[in-house]
Amino acid sequence: MTKRNPQLRWTGILVFFAALSGVCLSAQGAQEPGAAPPPGRPDQIKIDTLAAYGKLELPAVTFFHDKHTKALVKENKDCQTCHLVENNKLSFTFMRRQGTKPEELQSLYHTNCIGCHLETAAAGKPSGPLDGFCRSCHNAQPPTPARLDAGMDKTLHYRHLASKAIPASTKEATNCSACHHVYDKQTKKIVYAAGKEESCRVCHGDKPQDGVLDLAQASHQQCVLCHLDLAGKGAKDNGPLNCNGCHGAAGQALVAKKNQEVVAKLKNKEVPRLQRGQPDAALITYVPKNGDTSGKSLLMEPVPFDHKAHEKYTDSCRGCHHASMDSCASCHTLTGAKEGKLVTFEQAMHSKSSKHSCIGCHAAKQAPPNCAGCHNRIEESRQPESATCKLCHLPLGKTTLAGSGARMTPQQRAEIAESMLKERPKSPGTYSLGSLPAKVEIRELTDKYQPVELDHGKHVQALLKGMEGNQLAQYFHHDPGTMCQGCHHNSPASATPPRCSSCHPRYFDPKHPKRPGLQAAFHGQCMGCHKDMAVKPVATACTECHLEKQK
Amino acid sequence: MLRRQFLGLLGATAACAALGKPAQAAGTKHFAGYPGSNGVLFDATRCIGCRRCEAGCNQVNGLPAPDRPFDDLSVLDQKRRTNAKSYTVVNRYDNIPGAAGPVYRKTQCNHCLEPACASACFVAAFTKTPQGAVTWDETVCVGCRYCMIACPFEIPTYEYNEPLTPRVMKCTMCYPQITSGKLRVPGCVGACPTEALVYGSRAELLQVARERFHAHPGRYINQIYGEREMGGTNWLYISGVPFREIGLREDLGVTPAPELTSGALAAVPIVASVWPVLLLGIYAVSKARDRVAKEETKAAVAAAVAKAQAEAQTKLAKTKADAEAQMKTAIEREVKKALEEAAQGPTEGGE
Numbered sequence: 001m002t003k004r005n006p007q008l009r010w011t012g013i014l015v016f017f018a019a020l021s022g023v024c025l026s027a028q029g030a031q032e033p034g035a036a037p038p039p040g041r042p043d044q045i046k047i048d049t050l051a052a053y054g055k056l057e058l059p060a061v062t063f064f065h066d067k068h069t070k071a072l073v074k075e076n077k078d079c080q081t082c083h084l085v086e087n088n089k090l091s092f093t094f095m096r097r098q099g100t101k102p103e104e105l106q107s108l109y110h111t112n113c114i115g116c117h118l119e120t121a122a123a124g125k126p127s128g129p130l131d132g133f134c135r136s137c138h139n140a141q142p143p144t145p146a147r148l149d150a151g152m153d154k155t156l157h158y159r160h161l162a163s164k165a166i167p168a169s170t171k172e173a174t175n176c177s178a179c180h181h182v183y184d185k186q187t188k189k190i191v192y193a194a195g196k197e198e199s200c201r202v203c204h205g206d207k208p209q210d211g212v213l214d215l216a217q218a219s220h221q222q223c224v225l226c227h228l229d230l231a232g233k234g235a236k237d238n239g240p241l242n243c244n245g246c247h248g249a250a251g252q253a254l255v256a257k258k259n260q261e262v263v264a265k266l267k268n269k270e271v272p273r274l275q276r277g278q279p280d281a282a283l284i285t286y287v288p289k290n291g292d293t294s295g296k297s298l299l300m301e302p303v304p305f306d307h308k309a310h311e312k313y314t315d316s317c318r319g320c321h322h323a324s325m326d327s328c329a330s331c332h333t334l335t336g337a338k339e340g341k342l343v344t345f346e347q348a349m350h351s352k353s354s355k356h357s358c359i360g361c362h363a364a365k366q367a368p369p370n371c372a373g374c375h376n377r378i379e380e381s382r383q384p385e386s387a388t389c390k391l392c393h394l395p396l397g398k399t400t401l402a403g404s405g406a407r408m409t410p411q412q413r414a415e416i417a418e419s420m421l422k423e424r425p426k427s428p429g430t431y432s433l434g435s436l437p438a439k440v441e442i443r444e445l446t447d448k449y450q451p452v453e454l455d456h457g458k459h460v461q462a463l464l465k466g467m468e469g470n471q472l473a474q475y476f477h478h479d480p481g482t483m484c485q486g487c488h489h490n491s492p493a494s495a496t497p498p499r500c501s502s503c504h505p506r507y508f509d510p511k512h513p514k515r516p517g518l519q520a521a522f523h524g525q526c527m528g529c530h531k532d533m534a535v536k537p538v539a540t541a542c543t544e545c546h547l548e549k550q551k
Numbered sequence: 552m553l554r555r556q557f558l559g560l561l562g563a564t565a566a567c568a569a570l571g572k573p574a575q576a577a578g579t580k581h582f583a584g585y586p587g588s589n590g591v592l593f594d595a596t597r598c599i600g601c602r603r604c605e606a607g608c609n610q611v612n613g614l615p616a617p618d619r620p621f622d623d624l625s626v627l628d629q630k631r632r633t634n635a636k637s638y639t640v641v642n643r644y645d646n647i648p649g650a651a652g653p654v655y656r657k658t659q660c661n662h663c664l665e666p667a668c669a670s671a672c673f674v675a676a677f678t679k680t681p682q683g684a685v686t687w688d689e690t691v692c693v694g695c696r697y698c699m700i701a702c703p704f705e706i707p708t709y710e711y712n713e714p715l716t717p718r719v720m721k722c723t724m725c726y727p728q729i730t731s732g733k734l735r736v737p738g739c740v741g742a743c744p745t746e747a748l749v750y751g752s753r754a755e756l757l758q759v760a761r762e763r764f765h766a767h768p769g770r771y772i773n774q775i776y777g778e779r780e781m782g783g784t785n786w787l788y789i790s791g792v793p794f795r796e797i798g799l800r801e802d803l804g805v806t807p808a809p810e811l812t813s814g815a816l817a818a819v820p821i822v823a824s825v826w827p828v829l830l831l832g833i834y835a836v837s838k839a840r841d842r843v844a845k846e847e848t849k850a851a852v853a854a855a856v857a858k859a860q861a862e863a864q865t866k867l868a869k870t871k872a873d874a875e876a877q878m879k880t881a882i883e884r885e886v887k888k889a890l891e892e893a894a895q896g897p898t899e900g901g902e
Binding site: 381513517539 | 599601652736743746749752756758759762766770
């Protein structure tokens with residue numbers, strides 16, 4: 001056996017321990033799951049174009065777009081410094097047209113990026129990384145881009161619609177055609193279809209497909225090019241031109257501020273309704289897509305839906321019409337279909353966990369303090385009383401049975417819905433306030449304190465006041481007794497509900513886990529509501545409810 | 552040391568190690584708690600931080616009056632631990648991410664299913680009662696305070712200011728008062744105005760906790776602290792915020808403390824009893840072997856000496872005989888020579 005080189009052996013041992021400590025250190029430095037990654041910038045772009053053609057030799061490049069546009073403005077250079085013009089349109093790729101070969105890409109980036117950096121450096125100006133500083137651009141651990149969804153709510157939409165800088169086409173009275181389009185299969189052209197405007201997402205998905213651009217590409221072409229064009233023409237309000245303007249928190253704050261200013265000047269301080277031919281009222285019932293109306297009348301009674309009012313409650317049509325403006329039933333069939341992601345019609349209307357469903361949205365409206373006082377006390381998992389179904393599913397009457405709604409024309413349905421909505425009560429109902437006790441004396445804990453004098457009348461008034469101006473609350477609490485059930489729960493609504501001690505025993509019994517003992521029932525009800533409604537007294541101020549016994 | 556002795560010791564060590572194993576297995580038998588044992592469920596979403604539990608505990612256990620009254624909530628500005636004057640304290644935890652306001656948590660003995668304090672106590676002063684409580688017996692305690700070091704929740708405390716009869720102080724889950732019928736539930740539970748504390752059988756309480764999870768999805772962290780921690784405790788906690796945020800250790804694991812030490816401790820009697828016997832035996836055997844060898848050598852040497860002596864004698868005798876024979880031959884020859892000379896002599900002389 002040849003004698004080993006001792007130096008080599010020691011080197012080996014050192015390398016081993018270095019590697020081991022490296023592994024340990026990186027394990028130690030690993031982020032805790034759930035911890036937020038370090039925030040990046042909204043203009044951060046990952047350049048990994050070559051990744052499509054095989055494994056990357058070096059990590060992807062982290063590129064800051066706004067940093068470059070800012071530098072170009074200083075130099076009086078424009079977008080065409082980096083983006084070529086193709087078919088009279090600015091290309092969104094870097095320095096290339098369609099059909100550039102993959103083997104050309106690497107040198108294309110290196111030549112142009114480093115070339116420009118070198119030129120800048122030669123001119124004695126601060127420049128980006130030069131030749132040889134590979135890792136300055138090929139950044140192994142880039143921060144996560146802090147890019148927000150640009151979003152287009154109804155106010156921003158109105159600002160575009162009302163903008164004089166975006167002219168109406170010759171055929172239309174509105175400028176909708178400036179953005180909205182459909183693909184005409186016959187003429188193989190992109191055309192405008194009045195009254196068929198959709199959200200961009202209906203066609204432009206997350207990834208390009210069958211020649212249709214993905215949403216990012218489509219919206220950049222539509223928005224950015226138009227904004228640049230308007231800026232070139234010297235329009236007063238040309239819209240954001242950099243990444244931060246739409247995708248950054250600061251840029252979005254500016255947009256929101258401007259939105260507020262615009263709304264403040266409008267009539268009723270409200271954005272006018274969109275004109276897409278939508279009904280004022282709709283009768284929601286299951287209308288099969290294929291128009292099959294032979295179905296038996298086994299459906300729930302239809303729901304008259306105040307479409308016009310609901311337009312005010314949401315930021316955009318997508319609040320409910322999350323996929324397309326078609327009726328819900330076109331995707332959500334009775335038994336669930338692939339296009340509706342197997343979500344049935346019933347679930348689409350009632351799912352509590354979805355923000356697009358009726359119940360889901362209504363449940364979210366119970367979060368503000370005015371509502372939370374009572375609604376936070378109600379078990380989330382509890383099945384609603386079957387009687388509450390009838391609050392939405394109103395009986396159509398003798399002549400028009402449930403299910404026959406499907407046989408009516410949309411016009412007829414709208415008319416019926418409208419008349420039904422008119423008949424619906426508009427104010428919360430209570431028992432006549434005079435018949436209710438003004439004060440209630442609670443004689444629990446009287447061994448330590450004086451009896452509690454509850455100002456019952458004041459509590460009723462406060463709850464009624466909390467519903468003022470809230471149509472949703474007013475309608476759903478119109479049955480007398482519904483509001484009372486916030487406190488007098490679990491027994492049928494009544495003007496003379498049973499005493500709390502009828503159900504709540506003196507002590508908690510683990511065999512009835514959902515039934516607290518009497519003291520905890522009172523405290524849970526009172527303290528919980530006061531905390532959620534942010535009203536005094538606080539939970540630990542015992543003597544504000546229980547007066548000290550006089551000694 | 553001879554190679555043979557060394558190997559003998561090695562063998563003995565191996566034998567001891569092998570003997571130790573079954574004992575260890577017996578010590579780690581899974582214990583799921585006494586059936587029907589009682590516990591307390593603490594619900595952090597219900598606790599309002601009123602300190603009534605502290606007052607209730609103080610009263611039923613006849614503890615000394617606190618420095619500041621129980622309705623002084625500014626006490627909560629500092630984090631506190633249990634001490635010899637208070638079996639339980641409530642702490643307030645502020646600025647918890649995701650929580651709407653402060654969250655409170657009560658601290659006291661968790662009454663482990665397999666208590667670390669009991670396993671550390673060499674005089675067995677601690678008892679895990681079948682009713683659930685872990686109790687301490689002052690008549691046997693020697694005051695070593697190993698229990699205080701052993702407890703992962705840092706609960707047992709000591710009356711350091713008591714020079715003659717210092718006691719280990721900790722929550723008893725009101726075991727004496729409940730068994731004697733003085734109390735229906737522990738003092739703290741009875742004093743809680745919001746049922747943030749409920750008393751019942753541990754199995755039922757686990758059920759109660761799960762019912763609450765089900766009734767309010769999203770309100771609770773879907774875990775019952777104490778169901779499995781340190782092998783399980785009779786005091787259980789549920790919370791709307793991660794348990795580490797309200798000062799409950801999440802690094803304890805689910806292994807009961809005794810299981811961590813029972814293997815080593817179970818080996819002690821084996822080592823103490825078997826090793827001396829075995830080692831002395833080996834010593835005696837090798838010693839005896841030495842003695843026998845010595846005697847054998849002695850005998851062999853004696854035999855060899857005798858043999859050599861005999862051989863020498865024979866040789867000597869032979870040499871003697873040879874010498875005598877030689878001498879005889881020489882004498883005879885000389886005599887013969889002399890006779891011949893005598894015969895010739897007168898002739899020559901007569902001329």
